[in-house]
Amino acid sequence: MIKVNENFLKLKSSYLFSEIAKRVKKFQEQNPNVSIIKMGIGDVTLPLPPACIKAMHCAIDEMADTSTFKGYGPEQGYLFLREKIAKFDFQKNNIDIEPDEIFISDGAKCDTGNFQELFSQTIKVAVPDPVYPVYVDTNVMAGRTGEFKNGQYKNLFYLSSTKQNNYLPDLPNQKVDLIYLCFPNNPTGATIDRNTLQKWVDFALENKALILFDAAYEAFIQEPNIPHSIFEIPNAKKVAVEFRSFSKTAGFTGTRCAFTVVPKECVAYTENGKPVSLHSLWLRRQSTKFNGVSYPVQRAAEAVYSPEGKTEVKQNITYYLNNAKLIKNTIQNLGFHCVGGENSPYIWIECKQNSWDFFDFLLEKAGIVCTPGEGFGKCGEGYIRLSAFNSKENVEEAMQRIKNIL
Amino acid sequence: MIKVNENFLKLKSSYLFSEIAKRVKKFQEQNPNVSIIKMGIGDVTLPLPPACIKAMHCAIDEMADTSTFKGYGPEQGYLFLREKIAKFDFQKNNIDIEPDEIFISDGAKCDTGNFQELFSQTIKVAVPDPVYPVYVDTNVMAGRTGEFKNGQYKNLFYLSSTKQNNYLPDLPNQKVDLIYLCFPNNPTGATIDRNTLQKWVDFALENKALILFDAAYEAFIQEPNIPHSIFEIPNAKKVAVEFRSFSKTAGFTGTRCAFTVVPKECVAYTENGKPVSLHSLWLRRQSTKFNGVSYPVQRAAEAVYSPEGKTEVKQNITYYLNNAKLIKNTIQNLGFHCVGGENSPYIWIECKQNSWDFFDFLLEKAGIVCTPGEGFGKCGEGYIRLSAFNSKENVEEAMQRIKNIL
Structure with missing residues (x-):
């Protein structure tokens, strides 16, 4: 009998980013007119450098x-x-x-x-x-x-x-x-x-x-x-x-x-x-x-x-770090504690509530996708991660939406 | 103490194709003027189809x-x-x-x-x-x-x-x-x-x-x-x-x-x-x-x-199968038993001696690289594999060289 590696069965039922994708999909189907801004998964948005x-x-x-x-x-x-x-x-x-x-x-x-x-x-x-x-x-x-x-x-x-x-x-x-x-x-x-x-x-x-x-x-x-x-x-x-x-x-x-x-x-x-x-x-x-x-x-x-490649890469990094700066400043000015965003594209924000609840809150009220900290482990509970990988325009819009609801 | 997966240590010391590469490199260094024809590793030689x-x-x-x-x-x-x-x-x-x-x-x-x-x-x-x-x-x-x-x-x-x-x-x-x-x-x-x-x-x-x-x-x-x-x-x-x-x-x-x-x-x-x-x-x-x-x-x-892709792929397959046919015919006419080559790019040849010895013989006498059957397991001993992945010209030249030494 071909037997499975039962260690796989110990894994939590869903991988973090799949769960996020599922919730986002459901929300978008129910709210087709909302323009969702994805600040969850850390995926780049700028095109490949011309040298590449x-x-x-x-x-x-x-x-x-x-x-x-x-x-x-x-x-x-x-x-x-x-x-x-x-x-x-x-x-x-x-x-x-x-x-x-x-x-x-x-x-x-x-x-x-x-x-x-x-x-x-x-x-x-x-x-x-x-x-x-x-x-x-x-x-x-x-x-x-x-x-x-x-x-x-x-x-x-x-x-x-x-x-x-x-x-x-x-x-x-x-x-x-x-x-x-x-x-x-x-x-x-x-x-x-x-x-x-x-x-x-x-x-x-x-x-x-x-x-x-x-x-x-x-x-x-x-x-x-x-x-x-x-x-x-x-x-x-x-x-x-x-x-x-x-x-x-x-x-x-x-x-x-x-x-x-x-x-x-x-x-x-x-x-x-x-x-x-x-x-x-x-x-x-x-x-x-x-x-x-x-x-x-x-x-x-x-x-x-x-x-050329070095110059182009540096420009892209600077672009994302400018986004990170805007996110960090906005969040801090709203009175939230956060870390990251200066030498990293990620900002880790204390949300003072269950992180999946805050994920749903941001999605439903502002059409913003974040990554709930709980998905990264026990110490992530009470936090969310925002990613600076996005267009400047989207980040500005997202920060405006966040200011409106918080 | 960080302990290794000791199962790795059970592995035979060298991976087949690395061993071949080593022997070929040594031979080429000692015989820089020999134009080696590689009919060992099953690597394609025709360029990517234009559609791709x-x-x-x-x-x-x-x-x-x-x-x-x-x-x-x-x-x-x-x-x-x-x-x-x-x-x-x-x-x-x-x-x-x-x-x-x-x-x-x-x-x-x-x-x-x-x-x-x-x-x-x-x-x-x-x-x-x-x-x-x-x-x-x-x-x-x-x-x-x-x-x-x-x-x-x-x-x-x-x-x-x-x-x-x-x-x-x-x-x-x-x-x-x-x-x-x-x-x-x-x-x-x-x-x-x-x-x-x-x-x-x-x-x-x-x-x-x-x-x-x-x-x-x-x-x-x-x-x-x-x-x-x-x-x-x-x-x-x-x-x-x-x-x-x-x-x-x-x-x-x-x-x-x-x-x-x-x-x-x-x-x-x-x-x-x-x-x-x-x-x-x-x-x-x-x-x-x-x-x-x-x-x-x-x-x-x-x-x-x-x-276009289908047509181009078919042409390439036909090209390699024509090579395979030439190899098979040549080898069979020399009185060797072999299999493959009709629905496959590989020809498996009984060499009636130790397969690494025959590998060395073909390399040293004809500048041809084959794959010794022993590298594929016990039942491969006494066999070599020739691959049809090569230019028609190389295969013709290789078959001529083989005819000269066998």
Whole structure:
């Protein structure tokens, strides 16, 4: 008898964004004349940078000619892209990352979801709360948790990020083996300074733990004391893996390209304490289960690092950050407490009521879609997330509507 | 302490195609003047069909404009593509598959690799021998096998495909729960007729087993008695999932698009025997760990179903099949036994010696790269695979070189 992986049955019945989509659909059907402004899911709205468009057209023309056609590429990604990343995202900032430590993929969601496959089922996993649901759900599917009860899964260690700790979780008061960190944070928009991040690296070194550092929002960082990479921290290469994405940086949410940095010196251990290279394991995982990213897409990603690409990306980031500023100012002037929005496209707002109720309130009274904090975990209850990924006009209209109802 | 998934350590040290690449690289370095003809890895050589190129250019222009820009698409794939697939690949042939039973992905390798995540660790898995290594390696990683010994992993059930059984494995003589079948077969090129496939479906129905049917080479089928889809077989929808790909059909190996059909009535069971919809589980898996295929790539795949696309794809398939015919005739005239090559781009050749030795012989004496059968499993020992994915000129040259040395 073919038996299911019953861990899947522990998952909460619906994935956050599907639930939001369902409620929005229902509302729109009942109110066809309301022009809904979606400030929920963090999806970009500006078109791809012209440099990327140009590079993609060129690459497609290559695919049209036998002499330049590209079949299977390297599973790890083309060297032309990995070299640009190593140079401009790391070496330029005096971070010693080599091209062969970089793995190109079709999304940070996939990579943060798949990376846990490399580890034993018995490890203790620490996740932020509120959390990007992928970190949790993929560990549930893998069987590392117990049942879901009172907003949390048994056996996971939750790193509470609250108003009290300024949305920077305390170090675990017990041994944990795998630690997910995300800065600038999704969903809160909070950032971490170098000294605090150093404490996490030290914790990992002391406990032979591993940090999975999600830096998908790195491009939004404006302040100089905020690290762009965990590898700015001394010795982090021994105990950290970093995930980055072109999705939010350059508008690739529908184009699909991301990368993961697995330093050669980063290890995990066998039961007997023998170190095993995570770089080798991830390479084996990727070459077995993945076939590389579409060639034209990798060429588009490469163009992000061209002089034109850099300028265009910067303009887009500035555009979104101006939206974020407007949202933050409006919300704060209405007397709400919030965080994020300065080095992040997200603003995390204390709504002083049940977050799904506030979600329904904003949808029904103002036609605005937010993301209810409860969907990100127990500590998200009482909060909502607003996203700056929208047109300036929509954000202005949304803020006007919010001022009218609050 | 962060502990590794020790199942990874059971994997044979190198993945087949990496080992081939290593040997070829070494030979080329030592013999820089030899023009190597690669007939090993099954990678297409003809450019993308013009219809696909055109569609991709259009889609990229959409990505350049705010009003037509596409961000996150549906994880299951765009409806425009799923509708075309349902209509032209299934409904046109009187197979009742609906668009919402189709899941678009970036590769059949990923899907055949990932699908096993839906099942319990305790299931008994049957794999062909010789086998596409992904079926085996992903189950090793998941912990469903013992150690590798004498060319096989403990606990796997191997479906021997040999000269004796005409490369069509016998039904298992014991209970198995998950059965991988691949027709037209990779690596042998053998095909299965409807009556024989019916026996497998009946076996699955009787034993509450599930068939994962890999039909990546379906487009090469020329003879009318060979099923293009397992869903041509009555009741197969209850016990089968089918994998297809644009890679070999339309030259998408570097462009990346594939799909998986999970019928709504297909189930697996809990320990207590309660049926669970695999469609729901796969949707949950994909929406958690995957973010959909690049929009321009999905538009390119859609163009495969346009009148121009169909004609162009057919021309490419004919081109490769003509190569296959030439290879098969040459090899048979030299007195070798072989199979495949008529409804498949692969020719499976009995070499009457160790297959890696014959690999080295062809490489060193003729500058030809084949795939040694041993890399596909114990039953592959004594065989090599030649691929018809090459230019006519290269295939002619390769056959001349082979005639000279054999």
